[in-house]
Amino acid sequence: MTSEQKGKRAADLSGGSIAKDKVQDNYKQYWSFFRRPKHIEAAEKVPAFVDTFYNLVTDIYEWGWGQSFHFSPSIPGKSHKDATQAHEEMAVDLLNVKPGSKILDAGCGVGGPMRAIAAHSGANVVGITINEYQVKRAQMHNKKAGLDKLCDVVCGNFLEMPFADNTFDGAYSIEATCHAPELEQVYGEIYRVMKPGSLYLSYEWVTTELYRGDDPEHVVIIQGIERGNALPGLRSYKDIADVAKRVGFEVVKELDLAKPPANPWWTRLKMGRIAYWRNHILVTVLAWLGIAPKGTVDVHEMLFVTADYLTRGGESGIFTPMHMILCRKPHTS
Ligand SMILES: C=C(CC[C@@H](C)[C@H]1CC[C@H]2C3=CC[C@H]4[C@H](C)[C@@H](O)CC[C@]4(C)[C@H]3CC[C@]12C)C(C)C
Numbered sequence: 104m105t106s107e108q109k110g111k112r113a114a115d116l117s118g119g120s121i122a123k124d125k126v127q128d129n130y131k132q133y134w135s136f137f138r139r140p141k142h143i144e145a146a147e148k149v150p151a152f153v154d155t156f157y158n159l160v161t162d163i164y165e166w167g168w169g170q171s172f173h174f175s176p177s178i179p180g181k182s183h184k185d186a187t188q189a190h191e192e193m194a195v196d197l198l199n200v201k202p203g204s205k206i207l208d209a210g211c212g213v214g215g216p217m218r219a220i221a222a223h224s225g226a227n228v229v230g231i232t233i234n235e236y237q238v239k240r241a242q243m244h245n246k247k248a249g250l251d252k253l254c255d256v257v258c259g260n261f262l263e264m265p266f267a268d269n270t271f272d273g274a275y276s277i278e279a280t281c282h283a284p285e286l287e288q289v290y291g292e293i294y295r296v297m298k299p300g301s302l303y304l305s306y307e308w309v310t311t312e313l314y315r316g317d318d319p320e321h322v323v324i325i326q327g328i329e330r331g332n333a334l335p336g337l338r339s340y341k342d343i344a345d346v347a348k349r350v351g352f353e354v355v356k357e358l359d360l361a362k363p364p365a366n367p368w369w370t371r372l373k374m375g376r377i378a379y380w381r382n383h384i385l386v387t388v389l390a391w392l393g394i395a396p397k398g399t400v401d402v403h404e405m406l407f408v409t410a411d412y413l414t415r416g417g418e419s420g421i422f423t424p425m426h427m428i429l430c431r432k433p434h435t436s
Pocket residue numbers: 163164166167168171172173174278279281308332333375378379382383403406407409410413
Protein backbone atom coordinates (compact mmCIF):
# COMPACT_ATOMS: atom_id res chain seq x y z
CA MET A 104 0.00 0.00 0.00
CA THR A 105 1.76 3.18 -1.14
CA SER A 106 -0.83 5.89 -1.55
CA GLU A 107 -1.03 8.61 1.06
CA GLN A 108 -3.30 7.82 3.97
CA LYS A 109 -5.86 10.34 5.14
CA GLY A 110 -3.92 13.19 6.77
CA LYS A 111 -4.23 15.01 10.03
CA ARG A 112 -7.54 16.46 11.13
CA ALA A 113 -7.78 20.02 12.45
CA ALA A 114 -8.74 18.65 15.87
CA ASP A 115 -5.37 16.83 16.03
CA LEU A 116 -3.25 19.95 15.58
CA SER A 117 -0.40 20.04 18.10
CA GLY A 118 2.87 21.85 18.60
CA GLY A 119 4.91 18.86 17.50
CA SER A 120 7.28 17.94 20.33
CA ILE A 121 6.47 21.17 22.19
CA ALA A 122 4.14 20.93 25.21
CA LYS A 123 0.71 22.40 24.44
CA ASP A 124 1.13 25.33 26.86
CA LYS A 125 4.52 26.27 25.38
CA VAL A 126 3.47 26.64 21.73
CA GLN A 127 2.81 30.37 21.94
CA ASP A 128 6.18 31.00 23.67
CA ASN A 129 7.96 28.98 21.00
CA TYR A 130 6.25 30.97 18.29
CA LYS A 131 7.54 34.18 19.95
CA GLN A 132 10.98 32.61 20.23
CA TYR A 133 10.90 31.75 16.51
CA TRP A 134 10.30 35.42 15.67
CA SER A 135 12.95 36.60 18.10
CA PHE A 136 15.52 35.08 15.74
CA PHE A 137 14.56 37.68 13.16
CA ARG A 138 14.59 40.53 15.67
CA ARG A 139 18.19 39.61 16.46
CA PRO A 140 19.56 38.78 12.99
CA LYS A 141 22.92 37.89 14.53
CA HIS A 142 21.22 34.79 15.94
CA ILE A 143 20.36 33.39 12.54
CA GLU A 144 23.74 34.46 11.27
CA ALA A 145 25.33 32.38 14.06
CA ALA A 146 25.42 29.11 12.18
CA GLU A 147 25.31 26.89 15.25
CA LYS A 148 21.93 28.33 16.30
CA VAL A 149 20.22 27.51 13.00
CA PRO A 150 19.35 23.81 13.54
CA ALA A 151 17.54 24.64 16.83
CA PHE A 152 15.65 27.47 15.12
CA VAL A 153 14.65 25.13 12.26
CA ASP A 154 13.60 22.46 14.76
CA THR A 155 11.34 24.96 16.57
CA PHE A 156 9.81 25.97 13.24
CA TYR A 157 8.94 22.37 12.33
CA ASN A 158 7.42 21.72 15.76
CA LEU A 159 5.12 24.65 15.02
CA VAL A 160 4.21 23.89 11.41
CA THR A 161 4.41 20.13 10.83
CA ASP A 162 0.79 19.34 11.76
CA ILE A 163 -0.56 22.32 9.82
CA TYR A 164 1.45 21.28 6.74
CA GLU A 165 0.17 17.70 6.94
CA TRP A 166 -3.38 18.85 7.49
CA GLY A 167 -3.44 21.49 4.76
CA TRP A 168 -0.94 20.17 2.19
CA GLY A 169 -0.22 16.47 2.70
CA GLN A 170 2.79 14.35 3.61
CA SER A 171 5.16 15.82 1.01
CA PHE A 172 6.44 19.21 2.16
CA HIS A 173 7.46 20.63 -1.20
CA PHE A 174 6.19 22.16 -4.44
CA SER A 175 5.98 20.67 -7.92
CA PRO A 176 5.04 22.04 -11.34
CA SER A 177 1.32 21.59 -11.90
CA ILE A 178 0.44 19.08 -14.61
CA PRO A 179 -2.76 19.73 -16.62
CA GLY A 180 -5.29 16.96 -16.06
CA LYS A 181 -3.40 15.58 -13.03
CA SER A 182 -4.21 16.05 -9.35
CA HIS A 183 -1.76 17.80 -6.99
CA LYS A 184 -1.05 14.42 -5.48
CA ASP A 185 -0.07 12.91 -8.83
CA ALA A 186 2.01 15.96 -9.80
CA THR A 187 3.82 15.75 -6.46
CA GLN A 188 4.52 12.06 -6.97
CA ALA A 189 5.82 12.64 -10.51
CA HIS A 190 8.26 15.27 -9.17
CA GLU A 191 9.49 12.79 -6.54
CA GLU A 192 9.81 9.86 -8.93
CA MET A 193 11.80 12.00 -11.34
CA ALA A 194 14.35 12.58 -8.58
CA VAL A 195 15.01 8.90 -8.04
CA ASP A 196 14.91 8.06 -11.76
CA LEU A 197 17.79 10.49 -12.24
CA LEU A 198 19.78 8.78 -9.47
CA ASN A 199 19.78 5.60 -11.51
CA VAL A 200 19.57 3.26 -8.52
CA LYS A 201 18.62 -0.42 -8.49
CA PRO A 202 16.11 -2.17 -6.21
CA GLY A 203 17.88 -3.05 -2.97
CA SER A 204 20.37 -0.18 -3.10
CA LYS A 205 20.58 2.21 -0.16
CA ILE A 206 19.88 5.90 -0.63
CA LEU A 207 19.83 8.94 1.64
CA ASP A 208 17.00 11.49 1.97
CA ALA A 209 18.64 14.55 3.55
CA GLY A 210 15.86 16.52 5.28
CA CYS A 211 13.04 14.00 4.92
CA GLY A 212 10.10 15.71 6.67
CA VAL A 213 7.35 13.21 7.50
CA GLY A 214 8.51 11.06 4.60
CA GLY A 215 6.05 11.67 1.72
CA PRO A 216 8.87 11.68 -0.89
CA MET A 217 10.67 8.79 0.80
CA ARG A 218 7.66 6.49 0.52
CA ALA A 219 6.95 7.42 -3.10
CA ILE A 220 10.62 6.92 -3.99
CA ALA A 221 10.99 3.59 -2.19
CA ALA A 222 7.78 2.26 -3.74
CA HIS A 223 8.78 3.43 -7.23
CA SER A 224 12.42 2.29 -7.21
CA GLY A 225 12.54 -0.59 -4.75
CA ALA A 226 15.51 1.16 -3.09
CA ASN A 227 15.98 1.28 0.68
CA VAL A 228 15.68 4.89 1.80
CA VAL A 229 17.20 6.31 4.98
CA GLY A 230 15.81 9.71 5.88
CA ILE A 231 17.25 12.22 8.31
CA THR A 232 15.42 15.15 9.90
CA ILE A 233 16.36 17.50 12.71
CA ASN A 234 12.84 17.30 14.11
CA GLU A 235 11.96 14.46 16.46
CA TYR A 236 8.21 14.87 15.97
CA GLN A 237 8.67 14.37 12.20
CA VAL A 238 10.59 11.16 12.90
CA LYS A 239 7.60 9.79 14.84
CA ARG A 240 5.16 10.86 12.14
CA ALA A 241 7.31 9.44 9.35
CA GLN A 242 7.75 6.09 11.13
CA MET A 243 4.03 5.87 11.73
CA HIS A 244 3.23 6.65 8.06
CA ASN A 245 5.89 4.18 6.83
CA LYS A 246 4.29 1.41 8.86
CA LYS A 247 0.76 2.31 7.78
CA ALA A 248 1.84 2.32 4.13
CA GLY A 249 3.54 -1.09 4.54
CA LEU A 250 6.88 0.47 3.61
CA ASP A 251 8.72 0.24 6.94
CA LYS A 252 10.97 -2.52 5.58
CA LEU A 253 12.25 -0.17 2.84
CA CYS A 254 12.16 3.13 4.73
CA ASP A 255 14.11 4.11 7.83
CA VAL A 256 14.16 7.48 9.60
CA VAL A 257 16.82 8.96 11.86
CA CYS A 258 16.69 12.10 13.98
CA GLY A 259 19.84 14.13 13.41
CA ASN A 260 21.55 17.10 11.88
CA PHE A 261 22.43 16.83 8.20
CA LEU A 262 25.40 19.13 8.87
CA GLU A 263 27.04 16.31 10.85
CA MET A 264 25.38 13.01 10.00
CA PRO A 265 25.66 9.83 12.07
CA PHE A 266 26.66 7.74 9.02
CA ALA A 267 30.04 6.31 8.04
CA ASP A 268 31.92 7.53 4.95
CA ASN A 269 30.91 5.92 1.61
CA THR A 270 27.64 4.41 2.96
CA PHE A 271 25.04 5.31 0.31
CA ASP A 272 24.47 4.30 -3.34
CA GLY A 273 22.80 7.65 -3.97
CA ALA A 274 21.34 10.66 -2.17
CA TYR A 275 18.72 13.35 -2.65
CA SER A 276 17.32 16.35 -0.84
CA ILE A 277 14.00 17.95 -1.66
CA GLU A 278 13.57 21.58 -0.63
CA ALA A 279 15.54 20.99 2.57
CA THR A 280 19.15 22.18 2.17
CA CYS A 281 17.87 25.78 1.97
CA HIS A 282 17.73 25.53 5.79
CA ALA A 283 21.51 25.04 6.05
CA PRO A 284 23.42 28.13 7.15
CA GLU A 285 26.30 27.10 4.86
CA LEU A 286 25.45 25.03 1.78
CA GLU A 287 29.04 23.84 1.67
CA GLN A 288 28.62 22.12 5.02
CA VAL A 289 25.58 20.05 4.04
CA TYR A 290 26.87 19.24 0.53
CA GLY A 291 30.21 18.27 2.09
CA GLU A 292 28.48 15.89 4.52
CA ILE A 293 26.34 14.34 1.78
CA TYR A 294 29.46 13.90 -0.37
CA ARG A 295 31.26 12.19 2.53
CA VAL A 296 28.55 9.56 3.12
CA MET A 297 28.04 8.73 -0.59
CA LYS A 298 29.92 5.93 -2.34
CA PRO A 299 32.31 7.00 -5.11
CA GLY A 300 30.54 6.96 -8.48
CA SER A 301 27.08 7.53 -6.97
CA LEU A 302 24.73 10.44 -7.74
CA TYR A 303 23.17 13.21 -5.65
CA LEU A 304 20.12 15.23 -6.66
CA SER A 305 18.83 18.35 -4.96
CA TYR A 306 15.84 20.64 -5.47
CA GLU A 307 17.06 24.00 -4.17
CA TRP A 308 15.20 27.16 -3.09
CA VAL A 309 17.03 30.08 -4.71
CA THR A 310 16.64 33.58 -6.12
CA THR A 311 16.80 33.60 -9.92
CA GLU A 312 18.54 35.79 -12.49
CA LEU A 313 15.53 38.15 -12.34
CA TYR A 314 16.14 39.06 -8.71
CA ARG A 315 17.54 42.57 -8.16
CA GLY A 316 18.90 43.36 -4.71
CA ASP A 317 18.32 47.08 -5.37
CA ASP A 318 14.58 46.63 -6.06
CA PRO A 319 12.73 47.23 -2.73
CA GLU A 320 9.80 45.04 -3.81
CA HIS A 321 12.09 42.12 -4.58
CA VAL A 322 13.76 42.52 -1.20
CA VAL A 323 10.40 42.53 0.63
CA ILE A 324 9.26 39.36 -1.17
CA ILE A 325 12.47 37.45 -0.49
CA GLN A 326 12.55 38.56 3.14
CA GLY A 327 8.92 37.44 3.50
CA ILE A 328 9.82 34.02 2.09
CA GLU A 329 12.79 33.68 4.45
CA ARG A 330 10.82 34.66 7.54
CA GLY A 331 7.87 32.38 6.93
CA ASN A 332 10.00 29.35 6.09
CA ALA A 333 12.84 29.37 8.67
CA LEU A 334 15.52 30.23 6.15
CA PRO A 335 18.82 31.67 7.34
CA GLY A 336 19.15 33.47 3.97
CA LEU A 337 18.15 32.51 0.42
CA ARG A 338 21.03 31.81 -1.97
CA SER A 339 21.35 32.86 -5.58
CA TYR A 340 20.97 30.17 -8.27
CA LYS A 341 24.54 31.11 -9.30
CA ASP A 342 26.06 29.78 -6.06
CA ILE A 343 24.76 26.20 -6.15
CA ALA A 344 27.02 24.56 -8.73
CA ASP A 345 30.09 26.39 -7.38
CA VAL A 346 29.48 24.97 -3.92
CA ALA A 347 28.88 21.47 -5.31
CA LYS A 348 32.20 21.59 -7.17
CA ARG A 349 34.03 23.01 -4.18
CA VAL A 350 33.13 19.98 -2.02
CA GLY A 351 34.31 17.63 -4.78
CA PHE A 352 31.20 16.83 -6.87
CA GLU A 353 31.11 16.79 -10.67
CA VAL A 354 28.01 18.64 -11.85
CA VAL A 355 26.07 16.41 -14.27
CA LYS A 356 23.02 18.61 -14.85
CA GLU A 357 21.57 21.85 -13.51
CA LEU A 358 18.26 23.46 -14.42
CA ASP A 359 15.32 25.37 -13.00
CA LEU A 360 12.35 23.01 -13.21
CA ALA A 361 9.97 25.95 -12.75
CA LYS A 362 10.85 27.44 -16.13
CA PRO A 363 8.45 26.96 -19.09
CA PRO A 364 7.29 24.58 -20.49
CA ALA A 365 6.63 23.65 -16.83
CA ASN A 366 3.32 24.95 -15.53
CA PRO A 367 3.42 27.21 -12.47
CA TRP A 368 4.10 25.55 -9.12
CA TRP A 369 2.33 28.39 -7.27
CA THR A 370 -1.17 27.81 -8.72
CA ARG A 371 -1.84 25.28 -5.95
CA LEU A 372 -1.02 27.95 -3.35
CA LYS A 373 -3.29 30.50 -5.04
CA MET A 374 -6.14 28.06 -5.52
CA GLY A 375 -6.07 27.24 -1.82
CA ARG A 376 -7.03 30.71 -0.66
CA ILE A 377 -10.68 29.93 0.11
CA ALA A 378 -9.63 26.84 2.02
CA TYR A 379 -7.12 28.94 4.02
CA TRP A 380 -9.96 31.20 5.21
CA ARG A 381 -12.01 28.15 6.20
CA ASN A 382 -8.92 26.78 7.97
CA HIS A 383 -8.36 30.08 9.74
CA ILE A 384 -11.90 30.02 11.16
CA LEU A 385 -11.53 26.39 12.20
CA VAL A 386 -8.17 26.97 13.90
CA THR A 387 -9.51 30.07 15.69
CA VAL A 388 -12.51 28.13 17.04
CA LEU A 389 -10.39 25.13 18.08
CA ALA A 390 -7.87 27.38 19.87
CA TRP A 391 -10.71 29.28 21.57
CA LEU A 392 -12.20 25.97 22.79
CA GLY A 393 -8.75 24.92 24.07
CA ILE A 394 -8.55 21.97 21.64
CA ALA A 395 -5.70 23.40 19.56
CA PRO A 396 -2.77 24.94 21.49
CA LYS A 397 -2.69 28.70 21.99
CA GLY A 398 -0.36 30.04 19.34
CA THR A 399 -1.75 27.84 16.54
CA VAL A 400 -3.71 30.82 15.21
CA ASP A 401 -0.50 32.88 15.02
CA VAL A 402 1.37 30.10 13.23
CA HIS A 403 -1.51 29.66 10.79
CA GLU A 404 -1.58 33.41 10.15
CA MET A 405 2.16 33.39 9.50
CA LEU A 406 1.71 30.63 6.89
CA PHE A 407 -1.19 32.49 5.32
CA VAL A 408 1.08 35.51 4.78
CA THR A 409 3.94 33.28 3.64
CA ALA A 410 1.75 31.72 0.95
CA ASP A 411 1.29 35.20 -0.50
CA TYR A 412 5.04 35.99 -0.52
CA LEU A 413 5.74 32.63 -2.17
CA THR A 414 3.11 33.30 -4.83
CA ARG A 415 4.59 36.74 -5.50
CA GLY A 416 8.06 35.19 -5.72
CA GLY A 417 6.78 32.67 -8.28
CA GLU A 418 4.70 35.11 -10.32
CA SER A 419 7.49 37.68 -10.55
CA GLY A 420 9.96 34.94 -11.47
CA ILE A 421 12.53 36.15 -8.90
CA PHE A 422 12.31 32.94 -6.84
CA THR A 423 12.18 29.23 -7.55
CA PRO A 424 11.84 26.29 -5.14
CA MET A 425 12.98 23.78 -7.75
CA HIS A 426 16.41 24.70 -8.99
CA MET A 427 17.61 21.17 -9.70
CA ILE A 428 21.21 20.06 -9.49
CA LEU A 429 22.44 16.53 -10.24
CA CYS A 430 25.97 15.72 -9.12
CA ARG A 431 28.33 12.75 -9.13
CA LYS A 432 30.90 11.85 -6.52
CA PRO A 433 33.89 10.94 -8.68
CA HIS A 434 35.45 7.47 -8.49
CA THR A 435 38.77 8.94 -7.50
CA SER A 436 38.63 11.78 -5.03
C1 LIG B 1 9.96 23.64 1.55
C2 LIG B 1 9.36 24.32 2.49
C3 LIG B 1 7.86 24.21 2.68
C4 LIG B 1 7.08 24.38 1.40
C5 LIG B 1 5.57 24.19 1.51
C6 LIG B 1 5.26 22.72 1.76
C7 LIG B 1 4.90 25.12 2.55
C8 LIG B 1 5.23 26.60 2.31
C9 LIG B 1 4.03 27.41 2.79
C10 LIG B 1 3.08 26.39 3.41
C11 LIG B 1 1.64 26.71 3.57
C12 LIG B 1 1.13 27.95 3.40
C13 LIG B 1 -0.28 28.30 3.66
C14 LIG B 1 -0.97 27.29 4.61
C15 LIG B 1 -2.47 27.57 4.79
C16 LIG B 1 -2.67 28.98 5.34
C17 LIG B 1 -3.10 26.54 5.73
O1 LIG B 1 -4.50 26.77 5.86
C18 LIG B 1 -2.88 25.12 5.21
C19 LIG B 1 -1.40 24.83 5.02
C20 LIG B 1 -0.72 25.84 4.07
C21 LIG B 1 -1.25 25.65 2.66
C22 LIG B 1 0.83 25.58 4.15
C23 LIG B 1 1.19 24.20 3.60
C24 LIG B 1 2.67 23.97 3.39
C25 LIG B 1 3.33 25.11 2.57
C26 LIG B 1 2.74 25.21 1.17
C27 LIG B 1 10.13 25.32 3.31
C28 LIG B 1 9.79 25.41 4.75
C29 LIG B 1 11.62 25.31 3.08
